[in-house]
Amino acid sequence: MEAFTRKLWAKQDQHPGDRWRLFRAVAAAFPATRVLYPGSYVDLAPSFVFPDVTYVDVDRRAARFFTDEAGVREIIASHDGPPSPRFRFVDADYTAELALAEASFDLLISLFAGPVSEHCARYLRPGGWLLANTSHGDVSLAAIDPRYRIVAVIVAEGDEYAAVWDDVEAYLAPRSSLRYSREEILRLGRGVPYRRSAHAYLFRRELL
Numbered sequence: 001m002e003a004f005t006r007k008l009w010a011k012q013d014q015h016p017g018d019r020w021r022l023f024r025a026v027a028a029a030f031p032a033t034r035v036l037y038p039g040s041y042v043d044l045a046p047s048f049v050f051p052d053v054t055y056v057d058v059d060r061r062a063a064r065f066f067t068d069e070a071g072v073r074e075i076i077a078s079h080d081g082p083p084s085p086r087f088r089f090v091d092a093d094y095t096a097e098l099a100l101a102e103a104s105f106d107l108l109i110s111l112f113a114g115p116v117s118e119h120c121a122r123y124l125r126p127g128g129w130l131l132a133n134t135s136h137g138d139v140s141l142a143a144i145d146p147r148y149r150i151v152a153v154i155v156a157e158g159d160e161y162a163a164v165w166d167d168v169e170a171y172l173a174p175r176s177s178l179r180y181s182r183e184e185i186l187r188l189g190r191g192v193p194y195r196r197s198a199h200a201y202l203f204r205r206e207l208l
């Protein structure tokens with residue numbers, strides 16, 4: 001493994017195993033096969049759990065990291081995940097047209113990377129799921145987007161994560177009377193604060 005790869009991964013995994021635990025909880029809720037992760041940077045943790053992951057980012061360091069394929073495989077192999085996992089890196093801006101088949105992914109991941117739900121819904125198959133957090137207002141965008149319907153939230157339980165299925169709409173109840181339109185969320189880069197917060201939200205892609 002190149003020193004660069006090792007260094008970037010050590011920084012990414014500074015709370016050791018945290019993302020691994022998060023994706024394990026997601027896989028327990030929804031055992032996806034094909035996963036799309038726009039704005040992934042070097043967060044390899046989905047490959048510790050899911051068999052086929054496509055990473056997308058514009059950052060030069062991410063492109064260099066994934067060029068060290070042997071190093072990336074070594075990190076994945078040390079996590080006792082699925083046998084022979086497949087992964088690829090797409091060096092691209094996810095707001096532009098990506099060379100990916102529409103409706104071909106089971107799970108779309110949106111963590112701290114902007115309005116992924118908005119731009120990448122087309123790659124998610126109907127019935128597929130979106131995992132998003134509130135960063136950049138992406139949960140608020142998905143909540144008002146008719147292409148998505150909330151199905152569960154992921155909450156932290158100590159060091160572990162678990163899916164909550166009951167009363168999930170309550171996690172989208174705004175703390176105040178403040179409401180943002182889609183345009184405002186995109187312009188401000190943030191969503192409305194919610195009364196009950198979750199670590200992440202799971203939405204189902206509707207048959208539209």
Ligand SMILES: C[S@@+](CC[C@H](N)C(=O)[O-])C[C@H]1O[C@@H](n2cnc3c(N)ncnc32)[C@H](O)[C@@H]1O
Nearest residue numbers: 039040041043057058059093094095111112113
């Ligand atoms: C704060 S990092 C989060 C990385 C990772 N999702 C995580 O949670 O650890 C945001 C990443 O999104 C990428 N990003 C932001 N906008 C993007 C775009 N339009 N297309 C591709 N990548 C983008 C950035 O290059 C950066 O690597």
